[in-house]
Every structure is written in C-alpha cells, then in structure tokens.
Amino acid sequence: MPTNFTVLPVEDTPLSNPDYDGEIMKEEDKEEPYTAAGPNSGDETPRETSSLISTDHDDSIYGKNMALYEDEMDSTPMVSSLLNKLANYTNITQGAVEHEEAESEDGIQRVTVNGPQMGTFIGVFLPCMQNILGVILFLRLTWIVGTAGIVESLAIVFMCCSCTMLTAISMSAIATNGVVPAGGSYYMISRALGPEFGGAVGLCFYLGTTFAGSMYILGTMEIFLIYIMPNAAVFKTEPGEPTGMQNNMRIYGTCCLVIMTLVVFVGVKYVNKMALVFLSCVMLSIMAIYAGVIQSAIKPPNSQICLLGNRTLQNSGFDKCLKTDLINNVTTPTQLWKLFCKGGIENETCDEYFTLNNLTEIQAVPGLLSGVISDNMWGHYGQYKTIVEKEGQSSERASDNSNDVPIYVLNDISTFFTLLVGIYFPSVTGIMAGSNRSGDLRDPQRSIPTGTIMAIATTSIIYLSCVVLFGACIEGVALRDKYGESVKGTLAVATLAWPSSWVIVIGSFFSCCGAGLQSLTGAPRILQAIARDGIMPFLQVFGRSKPNGEPTWALLLTAAICEIGILIGSLDHVAPILSMFFLMCYLFVNLACAVQTLLRTPNWRPRFKFYHWSLSFLGMSLSLSLMFVSSWYYALVVILFSGCIYKYIEYRGAEKEWGDGIRGLSLNAAQYALIKLEEAPPHTKNWRPQLLVL
Structure with a gap:
C-alpha cells in the first residue's frame, strides 16, 4: 500500500479552492511517489501484467465497487468492459499520422491520453487470427490436399508456418528491444533495419499488402460468380477454358474495387465498425467445418x-x-x-x-470413419x-x-509441388497485423510477442488439422475438383460443413470482403509512412492526406496497383506474386536481427527469452528457400527490385540516422580493420602517405 499521504484539516480547506489543489500537488511532488512502472516507461523491463492488477487506471472501463483498495488492486472488469473493447476492436494499420502524434520532432515520446488501451487478446491475437485465416482456407486448401496428398500438404503447411513462426520470434526480439514506437509494423522494423533496408522492406510490405487486396477481391468474386449467383456471369465459361471466368473476374473485380475504394475514401470508421463482423464470419465458418467433421462420422451428408x-x-x-x-x-x-x-x-x-x-x-463425403484417408495420402498431380x-x-x-464431350471435370492449370507452395503461402501471412496498432496497446512489449506467437500457433493447428480432416472425410476426386463442378457447383469444404453449406459460402464471402477492405485501408497508410520519412523523394506526394489524416493520394495509387492484380484475373496467379513480397519482407526482418546479434550492437538488447540469432538465420534461410521453391524467376525479380530500391535510397535519400544495426555493421568492420593493422608493423610496400593540411 502507498504510504505518501498529505493530511489537511478539513475545516480549514475549502473543497473547491483551486489554490489549495495546486498546493496539494506541489506537496506530493516533493516526495517520491509510489508508481507502478508502466509498460512503456523507457527501456526498463516492463512489469508483468495480469487480469487482476492493471497498470493503467482508466476508471471508465472498470467497476468502482472497491475504490478503497484501488491503489493496490483494481476491481474485476465488468461485462460492459469486455463488450466495450470488442465494440472498439480494430484491425486497421496504424499510419504516419498516429506516429507523428506520438512522437515529437526530437523523437521524445509525448504523453497522450488515449481511449481504452488494448490488451493481448483484443489488440494482437484477434487481428492476427483474422488476417491469417481467410480466402485460401476456404477456396484452395481442399484442392491442395487432393492434389498434393496429405503427406506433402502437411509438409507445405509446416514449412510455411515455420517460416512465419521464426519471423514472429525475430519480430518479438525487435518489439522487446526498448520502447515500441507508435506507427505500426513499418516504424518498428525500419528503425531497426535502417533507411536503406527499411525502405526496401517497407515497399515490399506495401506491395504485398496491396496485392493481397487483389487476391481477396478475386476470391470474393469467385465465391459470388460460382457459388452464389452463377447466372450473373457475363462471359460463358467452357470446361477447362479459364478465359471466360477470368474475364468475368476482371469485370466484377474492377467494380468491386471501385466500391471498396469509395468506402475507404468516405470513411475508415465504417471499415473499423465492421471488423468484428468479418472476424465473426471467419470463426463461425471454421466452427462449421469442425462440426461437419463430427457429423460425418455419425451421418455423412448425402452428396x-x-x-x-x-x-x-x-x-x-x-x-x-x-x-x-x-x-x-x-x-x-x-x-x-x-x-x-x-x-x-x-x-x-x-x-x-x-x-x-x-x-x-x-x-463426395464418405465420412471420418470411411477409410478414404488411405486413398488421399499421396499426390495426384x-x-x-x-x-x-x-x-x-x-x-x-x-x-x-x-x-x-464438355462434361468432364478438367484441370484448369498444370499442378506440381512448387506451384502449390506459392499458392498456399499467402494463407499464413498477416502476422504483422498485431503490431499495426502498437501505439494502442497497453503493454506492447508483452502483447506483441505473446499475441502474435499464440495466433500463429493456433492457426497452424487449424491448418494442420484441416489438412488431415479433409483427407480423412472427403473423396479424392471431390478434393481435386477445384470449383465443385462434380457436386453441383458447391465448395468442397462446404459439402463437409454443418449445419448447411451456406454457412461456409456466406461466411467466406464476407470474410474475403472484410480482408479486402482492410488491405485497401492498411496499404495506403504504409505508403504514407514511407513517404513522410523522406527516404524516397519521388514518393513524397503520397505523404499528403485529408485534414483528418487519411492518405488520399496513397489510396489512389493503391487502387491502381490493386487493379493490376485484378486484371490478371486468377487467384492462382496472383497468390505467388504477393508470396514473393511477403517472403522478401520476412527475409530482411530475420536478417536484421541476426546481424545485430552477431555484431553485438550496444543498443540491441532484446528481452524476449526465446530469441536466439540462429533462429533468425534459420528464418532467413527458409524465407529465401521458399522464394525460389515457389517461383525462381519471381524471386529474382523481387530481389532485383529490392536491390534497386536499396541503392536508390542510399544514393538519394539515406540521410536519416535511426541508430540501426546496418550502420553498426560498417562501424564494426572499420574497428576490426584498425585493430588488425596494429598487430604488426606495416611493410614498406603497404606504406601510404598521411597528409595533414592546415
């Protein structure tokens, strides 16, 4: 219990005297008060938080029934507290405006009075879950299992999930290395990588998020045109001929992009309000899948x-x-x-x-106990x-x-293992969603590592279990039937779902809509943050915004790039492109952490206890390997693109000094060279003149 009390006579102290209030504050300021170190107090190790002891005393969200003991233990949060947090749940990327509001020009953190501070579950775990689970799970995972078989599908899922888990460990090291800056993932990563690598990674992150918007819109249109309203197709589709479907996707996808862009332009608050609805659709759809697996063991569906x-x-x-x-x-x-x-x-x-x-x-669905798992164990490319x-x-x-005879079910593309890796990898991206609102977290140094790793572990279990359950419940030809033509145009995973296939169809439709809106909301903010850093002069125009801070010009560029992905017209062709950008981003995150640890940089002191430089090196190697496994020519193009951005920033805009580890590499190399010169006297052949000009 705190012991610093100031006793004043009641009869001589008017309650409403402002002068006395000032004297009381001065009296208390003379003594060293008892303070609980907040989660963001300098570089000190943050106090462990719990459900009973709170570090912020925001009385608006807690009950006041135990005010006498409030200094030692807050009262138990009421149901309204949880409902309020869920109502304020957001998955929108924190942008440059929030970062500038949280930092002054000299880099000193301002004290801001925010709304309800988010914890690990609401602020990190749920946004990561919503971004990781999505279109690939509902539209392509059954096809991947049927084509690659259970064994190879497990290998694909394990490799991709391992890559994101290792990257999350490196991100946790960055998050626990001092104060986590407001502004989201870009600021957190760029301040550790430096201007050159930070700009290259930031652009890869931006382009990956933008093409993710294209993928989600194409997924939305695929669900709409094939499973909800097939009669709405403008162009006739022939079996095995994807041209007609691609043209339909281009037309409807462009219309959908225009509508989504207008929604984001009019007000991000509407996207924010719908975030919880979209998340609920994802969770209900997954619950319907597991319920259908149990039902198939009792009474298989008649399909x-x-x-x-x-x-x-x-x-x-x-x-x-x-x-x-x-x-x-x-x-x-x-x-x-x-x-x-x-x-x-x-x-x-x-x-x-x-x-x-x-x-x-x-x-089509023999059921869990049918023994069909043995037929689906190996690949059928x-x-x-x-x-x-x-x-x-x-x-x-x-x-x-x-x-x-145009009635057979045909393969619309040639299938092989490496192609499936590139198509599947986007389903495990989205691990940076939790750090996107770093400035709104109560304890970011604890919430970002815990929430991100728990979300990856949970989604990995869901993906691995779905691979086994799909192979154990659904007939192989139904799995390999990508568009469900053999089961009257029904999603393969929807035939398994209980109580109705429409739970999956409607749930996946709104899930893809929500993910597309959030990509169009988050990507412009990332570009705006890069532009306002001033490291690439040609991007400065995209740092402008509306009076409320929304990035208008960045939104227009994002919509234009997103349209390029939509004009490709196929989810299977867009997925490997965004896989490259995300893998490049993850590669540099792991590289930065490994380099700073090996150099023993003085300001690199991560407190995440599970971090080791070898994990970052393994994550970097796995990211590079997956890039070339998925598509070696795409990998070369992205590496060349990142290299050009790096050299451009080095030549034009690298005037920032962020105390990053890459500059520490140069200092360390110079120190090593100078020490080596003192080991022996120089030979006459190595003599160099040293001129002193006055």
Missing part, C-alpha cells in the same frame, strides 16, 4: 459424384447418373445419354468411352486439361475424345 469409368463428370445438364431409365416399362435414354450419343437407342452413335464403361455414383480421375476405379481404355 453424390457421378463417375463414368474412373472419370469424374460435371453434375450439371443431367438429373440422373444413368444411361437409360425405365419409364412405364419403356426404356428411355436419359439426359446423360443425349450428351454422349447422337440418335435414339436403336441407331445411336455414342462416344466409345461411354459405350465401354459403366456409370457409378460415389459419396495432373497436366493442364487432363481429366480428374479416381485412382483404383476400373475402366476400359478407349480413344480420347474428352475435348468433344
């Missing part, structure tokens, strides 16, 4: 796939998986017969493969326009007339 021999047929254009049907004791050709044959039953001209093979129906076939199903060979 059938029609096979001709071992070939998978699109479940459209016919109602029965039969060649002929008996109606009023008369054998009648079915709709499926008419698709393969010309003429009646007696004088028909049928496709040879159709004549030699029988039609069979199998369950295929070339472009090859038919999706069920392995082990008997069939008679015939001349290949698959192009003449």
Whole structure:
C-alpha cells in the first residue's frame, strides 16, 4: 500500500479552492511517489501484467465497487468492459499520422491520453487470427490436399508456418528491444533495419499488402460468380477454358474495387465498425467445418459424384447418373445419354468411352470413419486439361475424345509441388497485423510477442488439422475438383460443413470482403509512412492526406496497383506474386536481427527469452528457400527490385540516422580493420602517405 499521504484539516480547506489543489500537488511532488512502472516507461523491463492488477487506471472501463483498495488492486472488469473493447476492436494499420502524434520532432515520446488501451487478446491475437485465416482456407486448401496428398500438404503447411513462426520470434526480439514506437509494423522494423533496408522492406510490405487486396477481391468474386449467383456471369465459361471466368473476374473485380475504394475514401470508421463482423464470419465458418467433421462420422451428408469409368463428370445438364431409365416399362435414354450419343437407342452413335464403361455414383463425403484417408495420402498431380480421375476405379481404355464431350471435370492449370507452395503461402501471412496498432496497446512489449506467437500457433493447428480432416472425410476426386463442378457447383469444404453449406459460402464471402477492405485501408497508410520519412523523394506526394489524416493520394495509387492484380484475373496467379513480397519482407526482418546479434550492437538488447540469432538465420534461410521453391524467376525479380530500391535510397535519400544495426555493421568492420593493422608493423610496400593540411 502507498504510504505518501498529505493530511489537511478539513475545516480549514475549502473543497473547491483551486489554490489549495495546486498546493496539494506541489506537496506530493516533493516526495517520491509510489508508481507502478508502466509498460512503456523507457527501456526498463516492463512489469508483468495480469487480469487482476492493471497498470493503467482508466476508471471508465472498470467497476468502482472497491475504490478503497484501488491503489493496490483494481476491481474485476465488468461485462460492459469486455463488450466495450470488442465494440472498439480494430484491425486497421496504424499510419504516419498516429506516429507523428506520438512522437515529437526530437523523437521524445509525448504523453497522450488515449481511449481504452488494448490488451493481448483484443489488440494482437484477434487481428492476427483474422488476417491469417481467410480466402485460401476456404477456396484452395481442399484442392491442395487432393492434389498434393496429405503427406506433402502437411509438409507445405509446416514449412510455411515455420517460416512465419521464426519471423514472429525475430519480430518479438525487435518489439522487446526498448520502447515500441507508435506507427505500426513499418516504424518498428525500419528503425531497426535502417533507411536503406527499411525502405526496401517497407515497399515490399506495401506491395504485398496491396496485392493481397487483389487476391481477396478475386476470391470474393469467385465465391459470388460460382457459388452464389452463377447466372450473373457475363462471359460463358467452357470446361477447362479459364478465359471466360477470368474475364468475368476482371469485370466484377474492377467494380468491386471501385466500391471498396469509395468506402475507404468516405470513411475508415465504417471499415473499423465492421471488423468484428468479418472476424465473426471467419470463426463461425471454421466452427462449421469442425462440426461437419463430427457429423460425418455419425451421418455423412448425402452428396453424390457421378463417375463414368474412373472419370469424374460435371453434375450439371443431367438429373440422373444413368444411361437409360425405365419409364412405364419403356426404356428411355436419359439426359446423360443425349450428351454422349447422337440418335435414339436403336441407331445411336455414342462416344466409345461411354459405350465401354459403366456409370457409378460415389459419396463426395464418405465420412471420418470411411477409410478414404488411405486413398488421399499421396499426390495426384495432373497436366493442364487432363481429366480428374479416381485412382483404383476400373475402366476400359478407349480413344480420347474428352475435348468433344464438355462434361468432364478438367484441370484448369498444370499442378506440381512448387506451384502449390506459392499458392498456399499467402494463407499464413498477416502476422504483422498485431503490431499495426502498437501505439494502442497497453503493454506492447508483452502483447506483441505473446499475441502474435499464440495466433500463429493456433492457426497452424487449424491448418494442420484441416489438412488431415479433409483427407480423412472427403473423396479424392471431390478434393481435386477445384470449383465443385462434380457436386453441383458447391465448395468442397462446404459439402463437409454443418449445419448447411451456406454457412461456409456466406461466411467466406464476407470474410474475403472484410480482408479486402482492410488491405485497401492498411496499404495506403504504409505508403504514407514511407513517404513522410523522406527516404524516397519521388514518393513524397503520397505523404499528403485529408485534414483528418487519411492518405488520399496513397489510396489512389493503391487502387491502381490493386487493379493490376485484378486484371490478371486468377487467384492462382496472383497468390505467388504477393508470396514473393511477403517472403522478401520476412527475409530482411530475420536478417536484421541476426546481424545485430552477431555484431553485438550496444543498443540491441532484446528481452524476449526465446530469441536466439540462429533462429533468425534459420528464418532467413527458409524465407529465401521458399522464394525460389515457389517461383525462381519471381524471386529474382523481387530481389532485383529490392536491390534497386536499396541503392536508390542510399544514393538519394539515406540521410536519416535511426541508430540501426546496418550502420553498426560498417562501424564494426572499420574497428576490426584498425585493430588488425596494429598487430604488426606495416611493410614498406603497404606504406601510404598521411597528409595533414592546415
């Protein structure tokens, strides 16, 4: 209990006398008060926080029933406190304006009175969960499992999750190395890397976030055009021909981008208010998947796939998986017969493969206890326009007339292991979302490491378990059917969901919408922060903003770059591009931490107890390896781009001195060279004149 009390006579002290109030404050200032070190008090080790002892005394969010003991222990937070925090939940990147408000020109932190300070769960864990879980989980993970098999899919997920976990450990070291600056991930990283590397990483982070917006918009349009309103397509789509679908994605994606840009331009507060709704959609969809897995073990859903021999047929254009049907004791050709044959039953001209093979129906979701996991254990890669076939199903060979019969399920792209790595990696990005609001965290040095690592661990468990459960519950041909054509245009993961497939369809749609809006909100702020740092003169125009601080010009450039990604027209082609930018960003974060540790930089003293320089080196190596595994030519282009940005900043704008470790590398090398010169007298051949000019 604090012991510094000032006793004043009640009868001689008017309650409303302001002069007395000032004297009381002066009296108390003379004594050294009892203060609990706040989480941001210099470079001191922050006090461990708990659910019972609070470091900030904001009475607006806590109950006041125990005011007598408030100095020692706050009262238990009320339900309204939690609801208030959830209502103020945000996932928007902190930008340059917030950073400038939190720092004065000489770099000294200002004391600001903020609203409710965020803890680990609301401020870091939930934003990271929302950014990591998303479009790839719902639209591509089942296809990856069916194509690569359970074993190789687990390897892909493990490599990607390990890369982000190692990067999160390096970020935790940066976050616990002194005071965490306000302004989000860019400021936290750039002040440790220096102007050159900081600018290159910042631009990679910006471009990755921008292309992520393109990917989310393309995912939104894919769900809308294929699973919600397929009749809204402008261009007709042919089996195995992606051109029609890509044109539809370009038209609707551009319209969606314009609408989202207007929403962000009108007011970020609307995006902020919807953040919790979008997060709820993600969590409900994931719960529906796990509920469907349990339900499949009890009663598998009645969803059938029609096979001709071992070939998978699109479940459209016919109602029965039969060649002929008996109606009023008369054998009648079915709709499926008419698709393969010309003429009646007696004088028909049928496709040879159709004549030699029988039609069979199998369950799309046999269930958890069906033993289908053994069939999905290994990969089934295929070339472009090859038919999706069920392995082990008997069939008679015939001349290949698959192009003449537009009813087979075909591969729309050639598949191989490295391609799947590039497509999957964006599903594990978003680990920096928790540090985006570093200035709003109650204890950032504790919340950023704990919340980020817990979010990565949780999402990794979700991804790894989904790989195994998808392979154990869903038939292989249904997994490899990317757009669900064999199950009446239903998402493969939606056929597994309980209580309804629409939970996944609607949930994933709003999840992609929310992620796209937040990418369009966060990316301009990153660009604005880079522009206001003044390290790249040609970007200074994008540092301008509206009177309320919103980056207008940066938003326009972001929308233009995002449109480039949308014009590509395919989620599978955009995903590897943003993978490169994020991997480059993660590579430099790990590199900076490893270099500063090996150089023993005096101002590099991270307090994160699980950090070691070897983990940063391993994360850097893994990031570089994944870049070349995903796409070696994209990797070379991004490395060349980052190198050009580095040299440009070094030549034009590197006048900043942020006390970074990269300049420490030069000082360390100079010190080492000078010490080596003193070991022996110089040889006459190595003599150099030393001129003193007065």
